[in-house]
Amino acid sequence: MKVALLGSGVMGSAVLSSFVRADGVTHVAVTDARAGHAREVAERHRGGAPVEVSGGDDNVAAVSGADVVVLAVKPQHVPALLAQVADAVGPDAIVVSIAAGVTCAAIEQALPAGTAVVRVMPNTPATIGQGVAAVSAGATASGDHLDLVELLLAGTGLVVRVPEEQQSVVTAISGSGPAYVFHLIDALAEAGTAGGLPRALALRLAAATVAGSGAYAQTSGEHPALLREAVSSPAGTTLAALEVLDDRAVRAAYGAAVRAAARRADELAAPPGGRA
Known part of the structure; x- marks a missing residue:
């Protein structure tokens, strides 16, 4: 072939x-x-x-x-x-x-x-x-x-x-998704550096944590909400951090980002003068 x-x-x-x-x-x-x-x-x-x-x-x-x-x-x-x-x-x-x-x-x-x-x-x-x-x-x-x-x-x-009609949403999640993950890694590493870690170590920790968590989520078969709960001890550090993320509406921001990327993908797929 x-x-x-x-x-x-x-x-x-x-x-x-x-x-x-x-x-x-x-x-x-x-x-x-x-x-x-x-x-x-x-x-x-x-x-x-x-x-x-x-x-x-x-x-x-x-x-x-x-x-x-x-x-x-x-x-x-x-x-x-x-x-x-x-x-x-x-x-x-x-x-x-x-x-x-x-x-x-x-x-x-x-x-x-x-x-x-x-x-x-x-x-x-x-x-x-x-x-x-x-x-x-x-x-x-x-x-x-x-x-x-x-x-x-x-x-x-x-x-x-x-189905091809789902390709815009796929683009928004997995096509553009690596950029969202790199954004997260960069943010975690910057926070680690601000907390006193050497920059190279903070970046290694952030990248390895994201990679390992993704692999664990993919292989465990558990819903990510359950995996999140397993890390969240009562009155512990993780819950303190998650409360901040919820207060800042990070989940909603991800949803809005995916919808914006999907809309843009639809626009790129539309022929001049009208929709496909």
């Missing part, structure tokens, strides 16, 4: 790491407007797997004969890229987009009728295999198409299926 990866930025490189380990992949052709960069990315992923990885800037050549075509460029560059490669997309190829806010319908309109399109919202922790990717089927994408995309993305972390 040949995969064409059009775009080799942060997310393109992250999914490439998964592609070269996926069963059935024999060749990944990586392209970028910066041909030298694409070749460097390809070189880093050669070896360790029976997969040929090539790099360059010829999108049409990469797409020709590809079983899967992955759009990993910035959203504003997708229309021009599709116009360039549409005629080279094979009738049985799957086109996978990881470009935020670009709908399946918009991609389908630029491709030969009946082309299977799958939309994916990944996030940056995919770079270390601990990301989240939500996949949605376009009009003609089947369960088998989604199975294949999930197989290709398995090395990036958690992969879930959602």
